[in-house]
Amino acid sequence: MASITSVRLARLLGSWRHGGPAYAELAERLRLLSVDGRLPDRTRLPAERDLALTLGLSRTTVAAAYGRLRDLGALTSVRGSGSYVVLPGGPALPAPDASGILDLTKAAMPAAGVVEECYGRAAAQIGAELGGSGYELLGLPRLRVAVAEHFTRRGAATDPEQVLITTGVQHGLSLIARALVAPGDRAAVEQPTYPHAMDTLLAAKARLVGIPVSPGGWDLEAAEEAFAAASPTVAYVMPDFQNPTGASLAPEGRERLARLAERHGTLLVADETTALLDIRRGPLAPLAAWSPTSVTLGGLSKLAWGGLRIGWIRAPRSVLARLAQARPALDLGTPVFEQLVAAELLAREDLLVAERRTRLAAGLDTLTGALAEGFPEWRFTQPDGGMAVWADCSPLSSSRLVVAAHARGVALTAGPRFGFDGAFEHRLRLPFTASPEELADAVAALRAASTSRSAGPADAPLITV
Structure with missing residues (x-):
């Protein structure tokens, strides 16, 4: 089984304090690291004392965070062996369509017409x-x-x-x-x-x-x-x-x-x-x-x-x-x-390119228009192509936003998943590959999520592509 040092975990955690109870915020961030794949299933976490020393916290705070994760079914502890990350139901992926989740962790479109x-x-x-x-x-x-x-x-x-x-x-x-x-x-x-x-x-x-x-x-x-x-x-x-x-x-x-x-x-x-x-x-x-x-x-x-x-x-x-x-x-x-x-x-490459250009242009216009209305404070550059906008969602934490958005039916990937050691906490990848109606609904859900402090339930990971 894999293990992670307290120093490495501290880098992955990044900026995780946002004014709430430290134990709850630490547990929430650790859970997100497991949900999005940065902490694989069965990874052994550092001992409570070691992580507390590295993070500058009391051991009681780390113990409470680990206890919260155990209550959520996201951590198991074995006496004399340590504490291990657990993905609910094992590492199997959920079925987003069946659960009513709009899955924007995947920047992907339905099959082209041809x-x-x-x-x-x-x-x-x-x-x-x-x-x-x-x-x-x-x-x-x-x-x-x-x-x-x-x-x-x-x-x-x-x-x-x-x-x-x-x-x-x-x-x-x-x-x-x-x-x-x-x-x-x-x-x-x-x-x-x-x-x-x-x-x-x-x-x-x-x-x-x-x-x-x-x-x-x-x-x-x-x-x-x-x-x-x-x-x-x-x-x-x-x-x-x-x-x-x-x-x-x-x-x-x-x-x-x-x-x-x-x-x-x-x-x-x-x-x-x-x-x-x-x-x-x-x-x-x-x-x-x-x-x-x-x-x-x-x-x-x-x-x-x-x-x-x-x-x-x-x-x-x-x-x-x-x-x-x-x-x-x-x-x-x-x-x-x-x-x-x-x-x-x-x-038939030319046909494929033309069809995708039309769909992606419409998606980009819908997404950027909805973002300008719903989040005028966010900063982003309109790309000339591709499948996603890389938005600066400051001062919001994308990790917290992703958790709250999932509870409202939209699955996204937090910015740190795309970088080293907790970087890009204030960045969010927003694919524009869904239908215009779905994109408008997604931004509305994000707007509601941005005012929430809800951690949401622990879910198995979605694959980012």
């Missing part, structure tokens, strides 16, 4: 594949060609031999971490960033180095200092409509980042999950156009449908060979039927 047609076309083609073994470690040749053409059209000339098909982007990142990151390696990541990228690199026992990014862009001076100090082995970035800020790296910034990585021998890993979700920016060439040695992750989960678990890795042949060698320890290939669907979808 998806059903492409499934039908794939069904008509699957018979031709049944004479083979079905094991395609690198992917179906047809889909690898389609992905190579996808990159070449966008300005990064690509050969099919540079492409490996994966079971989603997250699977691709896990494969990269397994094959290319050794325990103790430094890994640069944007701050804030996609939470499961941090989770994946930490699971590979990498040491994370932050690159500051905001809706206004990347702090490349800080990136240069971080690279000079740490010489990271890999750097994970989202150069297009970054999650959660929505920022895009300009061409000159892409070139500068590519040269920086080259100087320090750092492998750039560019995640293009959101690259085609353009509302009003206009096309930019992939980071690979400036960095031929970089690795690019892509997929169809955001553009087409999250239920289609298809992704790809574009990489130099030498890197791809290492990934292919490591893959059998994880799986033996991506399902053939889904690859046929993906090939059909890529042939």
Whole structure:
């Protein structure tokens, strides 16, 4: 079982005092850390005395907080062993639709209109594949060609031999971490960033180095200092409509980042999950156009449908060979039927992009209009694309707001889930992927939640995507 030190837990807690009883506020924050995944199920918490010393509290206060968590079913204590985080009902996820919760922890849309047609076309083609073994470690040749053409059209000339098909982007990142990151390696990541990228690199026992990014862009001076100090082995970035800020790296910034990585021998890993979700920016060439040695992750989960678990890795042949060698320890290939669907979808890429642009533009207008009316004091930058607004909800605590909003039927992810050690407490990611009616209702629920001090019931975690 995992354990956490009092110093590390104090960093995760961040700024948790808001004027109420200390024991209740500490319990509430600890519970939120478990609900959103920062404290995994069965993590052993520090001893009461150690945590009290680190936080500058009395042991009685920490004991009362632990007692409150036990009463909520969120903590179990074993004499002589310690106190362990417990997720109610185990780590199984709730069904948001069944419980009436509007789940905005996922920045995702329903399937695009053409998806059903492409499934039908794939069904008509699957018979031709049944004479083979079905094991395609690198992917179906047809889909690898389609992905190579996808990159070449966008300005990064690509050969099919540079492409490996994966079971989603997250699977691709896990494969990269397994094959290319050794325990103790430094890994640069944007701050804030996609939470499961941090989770994946930490699971590979990498040491994370932050690159500051905001809706206004990347702090490349800080990136240069971080690279000079740490010489990271890999750097994970989202150069297009970054999650959660929505920022895009300009061409000159892409070139500068590519040269920086080259100087320090750092492998750039560019995640293009959101690259085609353009509302009003206009096309930019992939980071690979400036960095031929970089690795690019892509997929169809955001553009087409999250239920289609298809992704790809574009990489130099030498890197791809290492990934292919490591893959059998994880799986033996991506399902053939889904690859046929993906090939059909890529042939209709322009239709997908146009449909998503229309939906996302309407969602963005609805959300920002509702926020301007309901929270005129909040600050945010309208993104040019992507799927979410990264709002500054000061002086409110996003952690407390998320708990209160859930009690009112809206599930969101608190800002600290996207950063290191409790950062971004006054930031909230607000996806605009739901329908206009749902978005208006969500902001109304947030408005009501903002005046509440309710901690709400302990719930199992929702996955942030």
